[in-house]
Amino acid sequence: MFSVFQGVLGGVVLAWIASRTKRPRNSWLAISLVALALSFTPGFIATAMAPALWLNAMHVVAGALIIPMVALALPTGESSTTPR
DSSP: OOHHHHHHHHHHHHHHHHHHOOOHHHHHHHHHHHHHHHHHHHHHHHHHHHHHHHHHHHHHHHHHHHHHHHHHHSSSSSTTOOOO
C-alpha cells in the first residue's frame, strides 16, 4: 500500500514539475538525484552495515532504471524557447 501511495505522490510531483518549470527534465533530474542521495541516510542510522548497504544498492538500481526513463518522457524545455 505504501508503494502505491509513493507512486501516486511521485506522479503528482512530476505533473507539478512539468507544469511549473521552464525545463522539466533538468528539474526532475535534480530533484530525484537529491532524493536518492537523501534516501541513503536512514539505512545507516536504523540498521547494521550489511543491510544498509543492500538497501542503498537497491535504491541505486531502482534509481538507475526509473530516473532516466521518467526524464526521457519529460520535455527538455528548449523547444518552447525557440522563436517561430
